[in-house]
Amino acid sequence: MKLGRSSYQFEHVYVETSATVVGEMEATGPLGHYFDVKGFDPYFGKKSWEQAEMRMTEQAIEKIFEKAGISDTDLDVAFGGDLVNQLVPTHYAMRMFDVPFVGVYSACATAIESLILASTFLENNMANRALTVTSSHTNMAEKQFRMPVEYGGPKGDTSQYTATGSGAGLLSRTPSTIKIEAATLGIIIDAMQKNPADMGSAMAPAASHTISRHLRELGRPADYYDLIVTGDLASIGSPILVDLLKQEGYDIKSRHKDCGNLLYDVHQPTFAGGSGAGCVSIVTLGYIVEMLRTKQLNKVLIVGTGALLNSAIVTQKETIPCIAHAVALSSHHVGGGH
Amino acid sequence: MKTNQYTRVIKKHEAKPSYFKNMATAFFFGGLVCLIGQSFLWLYVHLFNVAEETAPTYMLVTLILIASVLTGLGLYDQFGQVSKAGGFVLITGFANSLTASALEGKSEGIVQGIATQMFKLAGAVIVFAVLSGFFFGLLRYFLVQLGIAPALDHQTVTFLMEVVR
Numbered sequence: 001m002k003l004g005r006s007s008y009q010f011e012h013v014y015v016e017t018s019a020t021v022v023g024e025m026e027a028t029g030p031l032g033h034y035f036d037v038k039g040f041d042p043y044f045g046k047k048s049w050e051q052a053e054m055r056m057t058e059q060a061i062e063k064i065f066e067k068a069g070i071s072d073t074d075l076d077v078a079f080g081g082d083l084v085n086q087l088v089p090t091h092y093a094m095r096m097f098d099v100p101f102v103g104v105y106s107a108c109a110t111a112i113e114s115l116i117l118a119s120t121f122l123e124n125n126m127a128n129r130a131l132t133v134t135s136s137h138t139n140m141a142e143k144q145f146r147m148p149v150e151y152g153g154p155k156g157d158t159s160q161y162t163a164t165g166s167g168a169g170l171l172s173r174t175p176s177t178i179k180i181e182a183a184t185l186g187i188i189i190d191a192m193q194k195n196p197a198d199m200g201s202a203m204a205p206a207a208s209h210t211i212s213r214h215l216r217e218l219g220r221p222a223d224y225y226d227l228i229v230t231g232d233l234a235s236i237g238s239p240i241l242v243d244l245l246k247q248e249g250y251d252i253k254s255r256h257k258d259c260g261n262l263l264y265d266v267h268q269p270t271f272a273g274g275s276g277a278g279c280v281s282i283v284t285l286g287y288i289v290e291m292l293r294t295k296q297l298n299k300v301l302i303v304g305t306g307a308l309l310n311s312a313i314v315t316q317k318e319t320i321p322c323i324a325h326a327v328a329l330s331s332h333h334v335g336g337g338h
Numbered sequence: 339m340k341t342n343q344y345t346r347v348i349k350k351h352e353a354k355p356s357y358f359k360n361m362a363t364a365f366f367f368g369g370l371v372c373l374i375g376q377s378f379l380w381l382y383v384h385l386f387n388v389a390e391e392t393a394p395t396y397m398l399v400t401l402i403l404i405a406s407v408l409t410g411l412g413l414y415d416q417f418g419q420v421s422k423a424g425g426f427v428l429i430t431g432f433a434n435s436l437t438a439s440a441l442e443g444k445s446e447g448i449v450q451g452i453a454t455q456m457f458k459l460a461g462a463v464i465v466f467a468v469l470s471g472f473f474f475g476l477l478r479y480f481l482v483q484l485g486i487a488p489a490l491d492h493q494t495v496t497f498l499m500e501v502v503r
Contacts (some may be wrong), residue, residue: 029437047445048445049445050445112425143442146461147438148435148438148439148441148442148458148459149415149438149441150409150410150412150414150415150437150438150441150442150443151415151418151433151434151435151439151459152409152414152415152417152418152419152425152426152431152434152438153418153426153431154418154419154420154421154422154423154425154426155419156355157353158353185432191344191345191348192344192345193348201348201351202349204348205344205348236351236353239351240347240348240351242350243347243350244344244347247343247347269419275370
């Protein structure tokens with residue numbers, strides 16, 4: 001059901017299971033024990049960063065099949081993407097599977113956009129089971145967006161560390177303990193920021209825009225949610241978001257967390273915090289989903305924020321447009337209504 | 339529409355980098371590398387009896403080798419992060435940019451990967467080195483012609499050629 005400009009309520013969308021594959025930094029971070037597969041070899045047994053990320057995505061999907069006891073032909077549709085040109089890791093991983101596939105890109109919001117698209121298919125009876133899979137690899141992102149991995153130029157405190165991780169979610173119309181109950185599609189916001197090494201400042205206005213619209217369109221106060229998680233504004237963008245929402249009349253300070261800061265310990269060398277398409281993906285599908293399953297959290301709003309730039313356009317003195325998509329998850333009593 | 343309002347809030351939270359601390363760090367670590375270079379120079383001249391004119395070349399090659407090996411071992415980028423600009427302004431930083439780019443290109447093969455991508459970062463340095471060499475040479479030529487600067491004698495020219503080589 002559509003509410004307002006672009007908010008939607010779902011009645012028939014559930015998370016059946018999820019699987020996560022992470023690198024060493026994520027495995028040794030504070031959320032380490034929530035992840036399924038831990039790769040201590042940054043190449044994941046392959047010969048290039050592209051192939052490493054491809055392997056991570058394959059592993060995440062294989063883990064889903066193992067956990068749910070299904071195979072590729074049981075899936076009606078799959079949505080997913082990553083940060084690499086032409087979504088090579090995801091596309092190349094998906095060639096292994098017999099599943100209708102939709103490639104998705106909205107930078108670090110890809111995981112949430114995939115969840116919303118899959119939910120739309122399920123809600124409208126266009127699928128019974130849908131898969132989402134999103135990944136990023138720190139060294140692949142360095143190669144694609146920044147400098148060679150071993151380059152010695154120092155990074156500033158505002159830069160973020162791209163997470164190595166692939167998160168896969170299996171959504172179904174069959175009721176389970178976790179329900180995807182609402183979503184808000186983002187509108188592209190350009191806050192006229194130009195520094196690609198400070199994504200937090202660029203993305204916070206997009207996050208604020210989507211969150212305030214989500215709450216308004218669904219008629220919910222900010223304290224409706226136990227937790228509002230953004231991915232990934234990190235330590236620079238988070239206080240900006242809190243401030244911007246305060247101006248809109250929403251005080252989220254006490255219930256706001258950011259995936260980029262949840263995923264790593266402050267002592268890990270991640271500068272302002274984590275980022276990347278994989279960051280919000282693994283935090284949501286590893287940690288948040290588990291918290292909902294065990295009822296430690298009941299209602300969570302997850303907001304994926306994506307900076308929609310590439311390395312060529314920022315050198316042309318252009319600004320960085322950003323988007324934020326939001327999805328609301330809640331714990332659910334199977335058979336017992338809400 | 340909302341841009342100005344956003345910009346004001348972002349500005350409020352802006353974290354200013356500590357320029358003085360960064361400069362002091364760069365000065366210390368850059369100086370440290372220079373000290374190591376100077377030690378090699380001394381070593382080559384006094385212990386290995388290398389001629390004073392050729393010793394700088396030996397020293398530079400040694401520093402380049404060390405920086406490249408450290409890059410390959412994954413240590414130079416960590417040194418770069420700690421030392422701020424002290425790690426990449428020097429010739430060791432130049433060597434690091436070459437080796438790091440070559441390593442990055444390895445997965446795309448020898449020609450399209452390593453050879454093509456090696457000068458991805460260092461290319462700009464070479465372009466500006468050649469350009470500034472040309473313009474300063476031109477400037478000097480006119481200064482000599484106008485009698486403002488003295489002409490170079492043969493000995494200095496040979497020495498400079500040796501250093502450049």
